[in-house]
Amino acid sequence: MPRIISVINQKGGVGKTTTAINLAAGLAIKNWLNVLLIDLDPQGNASTGVGIDPSQRDKSIYDLLIGKNSFSESIKKTKINNLKIITANPELSGLETELANDSQKAFLLKNLIGDSFQEIEKENFSYIIIDCPPSLSLLTIMSLVASNTLVVPLQAEFFALEGLSQLVKTIERIKINLNKDLDIHGILLTMFDKRNKLCGEVEKEARNFFGQKVYNSNIPRNVRISEAPSFGLPVILYDKYCAGALAYNEFVEEFITRETSKEKKVA
Numbered sequence: 001m002p003r004i005i006s007v008i009n010q011k012g013g014v015g016k017t018t019t020a021i022n023l024a025a026g027l028a029i030k031n032w033l034n035v036l037l038i039d040l041d042p043q044g045n046a047s048t049g050v051g052i053d054p055s056q057r058d059k060s061i062y063d064l065l066i067g068k069n070s071f072s073e074s075i076k077k078t079k080i081n082n083l084k085i086i087t088a089n090p091e092l093s094g095l096e097t098e099l100a101n102d103s104q105k106a107f108l109l110k111n112l113i114g115d116s117f118q119e120i121e122k123e124n125f126s127y128i129i130i131d132c133p134p135s136l137s138l139l140t141i142m143s144l145v146a147s148n149t150l151v152v153p154l155q156a157e158f159f160a161l162e163g164l165s166q167l168v169k170t171i172e173r174i175k176i177n178l179n180k181d182l183d184i185h186g187i188l189l190t191m192f193d194k195r196n197k198l199c200g201e202v203e204k205e206a207r208n209f210f211g212q213k214v215y216n217s218n219i220p221r222n223v224r225i226s227e228a229p230s231f232g233l234p235v236i237l238y239d240k241y242c243a244g245a246l247a248y249n250e251f252v253e254e255f256i257t258r259e260t261s262k263e264k265k266v267a
């Protein structure tokens with residue numbers, strides 16, 4: 001089965017979608033791995049970011065979760081080699097209310113992936129990357145239950161660490177009750193401005209508290225990163241040599257290095 005990674009932080013606008021897209025594309029292009037990106041945010045930003053027009057977002061993750069479509073039917077090609085996507089659309093925001101009386105709802109995504117293993121095997125995915133919505137709602141809980149590990153983008157700003165402690169508490173609760181093997185792969189500082197003193201302080205605090213969990217790579221604030229989605233491309237393809245692309249490439253390399261050192265530890 002593929003490794004399942006959630007890109008998560010309950011705060012909006014911290015770089016989750018940007019990180020999910022560039023991690024997924026980086027693994028697909030640079031490491032020639034088959035990757036599935038799941039857009040789990042009703043806003044559908046990840047779908048936009050890899051060039052899927054709103055009119056092509058039928059057979060979405062919502063339809064898959066309510067059993068209207070099979071896994072294979074939900075998977076769409078992107079213009080990026082080796083990268084496929086399951087899209088999201090606004091219907092997804094109604095799911096929580098629809099499932100209000102379902103006692104197993106937290107396991108919905110996990111069970112679905114488990115039950116679809118033959119279809120997933122056929123696609124030969126090495127990774128499933130899930131772009132989470134900005135909340136700790138059912139969708140995020142589902143994603144935490146289904147995942148092996150988490151990438152947490154942290155915007156280097158004043159309240160960042162406060163939000164993170166709430167996330168860590170949620171992760172601990174999920175580990176006790178619903179997914180005991182879940183761990184944090186790493187924390188990625190985003191929109192980093194090294195001339196800004198506050199950024200440096202947030203970095204220091206994050207490294208003091210989370211130690212090695214904080215990736216060495218930081219993502220700078222970079223205008224090319226914010227332009228890329230309107231061209232339907234991850235920044236690592238939109239402008240290969242801009243500071244944002246170089247930083248995301250470095251992050252993907254670090255991600256892979258952590259993955260291989262983990263494999264060695266297990267072996």
Ligand SMILES: Nc1ncnc2c1ncn2[C@@H]1O[C@H](COP(=O)(O)OP(=O)(O)O)[C@@H](O)[C@H]1O
Pocket residue numbers: 011012013014015016017018019045134190191192219220221222223225226227229244
């Ligand atoms: N490093 C960065 N530099 C500049 N703009 C960025 C950077 N990372 C993200 N953005 C922009 O900030 C906004 C929020 O980022 P996004 O990845 O959508 O966050 P989230 O998914 O956490 O809400 C988007 O418009 C995105 O293009």
Ligand SMILES: [Mg+2]
Pocket residue numbers: 016017018041045131132133
């Ligand atoms: Mg997002």
